[in-house]
Amino acid sequence: MKNAPSDFNRRDFLKLGAALPAALNSLKLKTENIQKDPPKRIIFICNSLGFYAPHFFPKKREDMLTSDYLKGMNALEKMTVFENFFHPGMTTANHDSEKSFLTGMPNPEASNFVNGISLDQVIARHMGTKTRFPYLNFSIYDRGWGCSWNERGSAIPPMHDEEHIFNLLFGKEDLQAKMQELKTNQHILDCLQRDLQHLQSRGEEQPKLNSYRTVIRELEGQLENETFWLDTEKPKVKKSLSSDLKFAFSTKVHNLFELAKLAFRTDSTRVITFSMDWIYGAIKVPGTVGGWHTLSHHGGKPDAISKLSHVEVDILKHFNRFISEMDQIKEGNGTLLDNTTVVMGSNFGDSSNHTCDNLPTLVAGGGLRHQTHLVLDQPTPLCNLYLELLHHHNVDVDQFGTSDRDMRLL
Numbered sequence: 001m002k003n004a005p006s007d008f009n010r011r012d013f014l015k016l017g018a019a020l021p022a023a024l025n026s027l028k029l030k031t032e033n034i035q036k037d038p039p040k041r042i043i044f045i046c047n048s049l050g051f052y053a054p055h056f057f058p059k060k061r062e063d064m065l066t067s068d069y070l071k072g073m074n075a076l077e078k079m080t081v082f083e084n085f086f087h088p089g090m091t092t093a094n095h096d097s098e099k100s101f102l103t104g105m106p107n108p109e110a111s112n113f114v115n116g117i118s119l120d121q122v123i124a125r126h127m128g129t130k131t132r133f134p135y136l137n138f139s140i141y142d143r144g145w146g147c148s149w150n151e152r153g154s155a156i157p158p159m160h161d162e163e164h165i166f167n168l169l170f171g172k173e174d175l176q177a178k179m180q181e182l183k184t185n186q187h188i189l190d191c192l193q194r195d196l197q198h199l200q201s202r203g204e205e206q207p208k209l210n211s212y213r214t215v216i217r218e219l220e221g222q223l224e225n226e227t228f229w230l231d232t233e234k235p236k237v238k239k240s241l242s243s244d245l246k247f248a249f250s251t252k253v254h255n256l257f258e259l260a261k262l263a264f265r266t267d268s269t270r271v272i273t274f275s276m277d278w279i280y281g282a283i284k285v286p287g288t289v290g291g292w293h294t295l296s297h298h299g300g301k302p303d304a305i306s307k308l309s310h311v312e313v314d315i316l317k318h319f320n321r322f323i324s325e326m327d328q329i330k331e332g333n334g335t336l337l338d339n340t341t342v343v344m345g346s347n348f349g350d351s352s353n354h355t356c357d358n359l360p361t362l363v364a365g366g367g368l369r370h371q372t373h374l375v376l377d378q379p380t381p382l383c384n385l386y387l388e389l390l391h392h393h394n395v396d397v398d399q400f401g402t403s404d405r406d407m408r409l410l
Contacts, residue, residue, distance in 0.1 A: 041339060042343070043260055043271075044147055044343045045343065048348070049278050050346035050359075070362075075323050078323075078338070078370055079363070079370055080364075080373070081362050081374070083374070083375040084376035086380070086382060087101075087383070087402065088106055088402045101147055102119045119386050121148060121150060123390065126394065131269050132234070133263070134271070135272065140276055145158070171234070193216060241255045247286060257321070296308055297351065323364055339365075342363065343389070358379075383400050384407050387405070
């Protein structure tokens with residue numbers, strides 16, 4: 001062997017040659033184990049009309065089997081229901097409180113209200129750079145806003161069309177159209193950067209300059225991510241969306257949960273919001289037909305509560321299926337549910353009276369230390385839980401929204 005050290009003989013070389021494949025295989029296995037280490041994921045679900053509290057919360061402390069709604073849930077050991085959370089500053093918020101569900105910003109009904117960044121977007125900054133979609137936002141219908149708000153306090157429009165979402169995640173990419181879109185967005189970015197330079201040269205005030213910088217930073221990140229994934233083929237999955245037209249509302253809820261599961265399973269994203277925004281007019285679910293909003297404002301009438309319960313049971317049926325199926329998908333040393341934190345809650349504690357205290361809050365999965373049912377000693381800012389979830393996802397911040405501490409509840 002040319003230029004080999006004099007003490008490196010043929011026998012040594014053969015020993016090395018024999019050992020090298022085993023060493024490389026060992027290194028490969030270690031590398032694969034590192035690569036296959038499951039990532040953390042999170043989904044936030046806002047049921048904007050809440051749940052009828054006497055049926056949702058357990059009647060007996062720490063006994064989930066005494067909850068009319070939750071006693072039949074699968075994976076109860078991987079679930080915690082909280083009582084006594086609230087968002088400060090929501091006394092007169094009415095339905096506008098939904099805007100603050102993931103931000104905790106007080107007084108959303110005020111005429112001069114400016115929202116803050118939502119929890120999902122803070123997490124997406126840290127977790128969203130490794131997937132094709134840094135985050136996904138779903139909603140029941142096309143209202144134009146849902147749970148997610150950017151750092152400028154502007155709504156991030158959610159998607160509601162199941163077919164469109166499926167094609168976005170798994171459909172064949174029109175590369176020519178996508179490249180044209182990227183070219184157009186690059187042109188917009190260039191114009192914004194020129195505008196910023198012009199504003200700086202004439203001494204424009206900092207708030208306006210900062211607004212430009214934020215928009216430019218957002219667009220730069222979007223372009224960089226979309227360009228990176230342009231030549232990467234999308235995952236191939238079997239289309240499993242329901243086409244049942246008899247119960248259109250129920251089908252919509254089922255499909256959006258199904259899309260969330262598929263997006264997580266294929267690692268297309270690691271952050272999702274699902275806004276169950278109430279819709280005008282009657283909806284049909286198994287057992288009843290009626291206006292969801294009207295029924296939620298039941299005024300204590302037994303007939304209205306009975307019909308409302310059918311709607312809420314149907315929603316939770318799809319939620320339970322989502323949780324169950326996630327827990328059946330093996331991933332690493334656990335399941336997809338073990339690696340996914342699922343947060344379901346509402347901006348309303350009692351939609352009939354428009355009150356925003358004792359918000360129904362359920363956390364499942366995520367490999368957390370679940371306690372099934374936890375009643376807090378006193379009214380507690382929901383943002384304390386949000387702060388804990390940020391820390392669980394390795395986001396190092398001292399405060400979020402109206403939080404005053406990380407209570408380490410999970």
